[in-house]
Amino acid sequence: xxxxxTVAERGGAGRPGKRGDGAERHEEIHRxxxxxxxxxxLRPGARLREDALAEVFGISRTGxxxxxxxxxxxxxxTLTPRRxxxxxxxxxxxxxxxxxxxxMVECGLMPEVARRITAEDLRELRDMALRERxxxxxxxxxxxxxxxxxxxxRLACIAGNATLADFVERLCSRSSLILAVYxxxxxxxxxxxxxxDLIGHLAAGNGERAQAFMSRHxxxxxxxxxxxxxxxxxxxxxxxxxx
Amino acid sequence: xxxxxTVAERGGAGRPGKRGDGAERHEEIHRxxxxxxxxxxLRPGARLREDALAEVFGISRTGxxxxxxxxxxxxxxTLTPRRxxxxxxxxxxxxxxxxxxxxMVECGLMPEVARRITAEDLRELRDMALRERxxxxxxxxxxxxxxxxxxxxRLACIAGNATLADFVERLCSRSSLILAVYxxxxxxxxxxxxxxDLIGHLAAGNGERAQAFMSRHxxxxxxxxxxxxxxxxxxxxxxxxxx
DNA sequence: GGCCGGCGATATGTATACAATGATCGCGCA
DNA sequence: TGCGCGATCATTGTATACATATCGCCGGCC
Numbered sequence: 001x002x003x004x005x006t007v008a009e010r011g012g013a014g015r016p017g018k019r020g021d022g023a024e025r026h027e028e029i030h031r032x033x034x035x036x037x038x039x040x041x042l043r044p045g046a047r048l049r050e051d052a053l054a055e056v057f058g059i060s061r062t063g064x065x066x067x068x069x070x071x072x073x074x075x076x077x078t079l080t081p082r083r084x085x086x087x088x089x090x091x092x093x094x095x096x097x098x099x100x101x102x103x104m105v106e107c108g109l110m111p112e113v114a115r116r117i118t119a120e121d122l123r124e125l126r127d128m129a130l131r132e133r134x135x136x137x138x139x140x141x142x143x144x145x146x147x148x149x150x151x152x153x154r155l156a157c158i159a160g161n162a163t164l165a166d167f168v169e170r171l172c173s174r175s176s177l178i179l180a181v182y183x184x185x186x187x188x189x190x191x192x193x194x195x196x197d198l199i200g201h202l203a204a205g206n207g208e209r210a211q212a213f214m215s216r217h218x219x220x221x222x223x224x225x226x227x228x229x230x231x232x233x234x235x236x237x238x239x240x241x242x243x
Numbered sequence: 244x245x246x247x248x249t250v251a252e253r254g255g256a257g258r259p260g261k262r263g264d265g266a267e268r269h270e271e272i273h274r275x276x277x278x279x280x281x282x283x284x285l286r287p288g289a290r291l292r293e294d295a296l297a298e299v300f301g302i303s304r305t306g307x308x309x310x311x312x313x314x315x316x317x318x319x320x321t322l323t324p325r326r327x328x329x330x331x332x333x334x335x336x337x338x339x340x341x342x343x344x345x346x347m348v349e350c351g352l353m354p355e356v357a358r359r360i361t362a363e364d365l366r367e368l369r370d371m372a373l374r375e376r377x378x379x380x381x382x383x384x385x386x387x388x389x390x391x392x393x394x395x396x397r398l399a400c401i402a403g404n405a406t407l408a409d410f411v412e413r414l415c416s417r418s419s420l421i422l423a424v425y426x427x428x429x430x431x432x433x434x435x436x437x438x439x440d441l442i443g444h445l446a447a448g449n450g451e452r453a454q455a456f457m458s459r460h461x462x463x464x465x466x467x468x469x470x471x472x473x474x475x476x477x478x479x480x481x482x483x484x485x486x
Numbered sequence: 487g488g489c490c491g492g493c494g495a496t497a498t499g500t501a502t503a504c505a506a507t508g509a510t511c512g513c514g515c516a
Numbered sequence: 517t518g519c520g521c522g523a524t525c526a527t528t529g530t531a532t533a534c535a536t537a538t539c540g541c542c543g544g545c546c
């Protein structure tokens with residue numbers, strides 16, 4: 001069986017003889033799964049069986065488990081004790097927490113971003129915004145969603161605080177999950193040229209404007225959600241039948 | 244060998260027949276190591292060998308690896324590819340990032356905390372502050388350090404945002420590491436009754452006062468550090484001999 | 487006498503084998 | 517015919533065995 005896996009691996013990836021450090025391979029797999037979740041190719045609730053993943057990526061369950069644990073700590077997947085892994089289905093409370101956190105951190109970062117942003121940064125951000133609009137226009141939702149998350153994460157990076165940038169990146173990933181559950185189809189999170197407007201304020205060096213705009217932007221995304229508390233698992237029978 | 248381990252485990256923990264879920268055991272071990280690091284019983288740079296830990300806690304390396312990976316993601320330990328795990332030694336940059344992040348988040352949380360705090364919360368916080376002062380007085384530095392971190396984490400909890408509370412908790416843990424590296428011995432991070440004063444502002448429901456006080460408090464801690472960039476590993480020979 | 491290179495020990499990375507547990511399906515009985 | 521119960525199966529949790537890379541040491545060589 002494992003021979004077949006090895007063959008499949010070499011065949012699929014077409015890696016030239018020497019297999020990459022192994023740690024890099026893990027990193028790569030992590031990104032693969034992570035992207036699939038963020039791009040909604042794996043919907044919340046989808047089960048992630050260790051065997052299946054191990055076979056797909058051509059490594060043993062050991063490595064997969066490591067990656068799943070990491071994803072669980074990033075709250076992209078949920079690890080239920082003897083039931084295995086599945087893509088996290090954020091609750092309404094979590095959604096609120098995530099957007100409140102984004103309000104605080106992303107908005108708080110804007111003044112510093114406006115102070116430190118370089119021409120190079122601006123160029124890159126404009127490019128990302130452009131590609132996002134193009135993806136939206138041509139109906140590539142998956143790509144648009146990821147670009148939108150990337151945009152916010154990249155923005156946070158500019159402030160120069162690695163810890164906060166990391167936190168924002170994680171919040172954006174989770175936001176993507178939240179959109180998958182509570183978002184309205186056809187109505188993507190970020191309005192089409194919000195990001196361009198934001199870049200404008202930053203290019204003008206106006207941190208406060210950027211901050212206020214980001215705040216409205218995030219509020220708009222949050223407001224566009226239909227948070228209806230699906231009450232899927234463990235419906236509260238007590239509450240339902242109490243009156 | 245494994246028989247001996249099993250015996251040792253049962254003998255040591257005195258667990259009654261049924262061994263706890265296993266997941267709980269892992270949680271417990273994680274906390275043990277985590278506490279040891281936060282309390283400076285394990286100093287930054289200390290190596291954490293998998294075999295040794297496996298033997299101490301009576302589980303196999305598999306479980307230990309899982310825990311070490313989690314600690315690495317929390318940035319309490321550093322996992323060097325083929326060199327194993329060691330307690331993280333924060334750089335000066337990281338220290339700055341952590342305290343900047345705490346400024347933003349902990350201060351930002353204060354108004355909400357002041358709004359939501361209950362009598363029960365106040366009682367608990369006062370108790371923690373009291374125990375912290377007692378520990379300080381009786382020279383139990385380890386305990387005092389942990390209680391201080393716990394205090395800040397507990398405070399963040401009150402705002403009701405689990406995501407942000409989690410983030411603060413992690414920042415506090417890392418702060419403890421930073422104190423271990425850059426702190427002056429005998430001069431602990433938090434001044435002895437800063438925490439009591441803070442409680443006072445919160446009890447009075449004055450969120451803005453609390454916020455300003457927290458800001459000063461954190462700045463004071465940061466200012467008390469001697470950040471001297473040890474330049475321990477990889478001394479920059481180019482820079483040293485360039486002139 | 488000092489330095490380079492090989493060698494052995496040690497520790498980590500990976501895979502696999504085994505055990506335990508929860509889910510599913512089928513059967514028997516009411 | 518519907519329900520409860522039991523067996524089987526699928527899947528995860530854990531330990532161990534093996535492969536591999538790194539570090540320190542020692543001998544030979546310059």
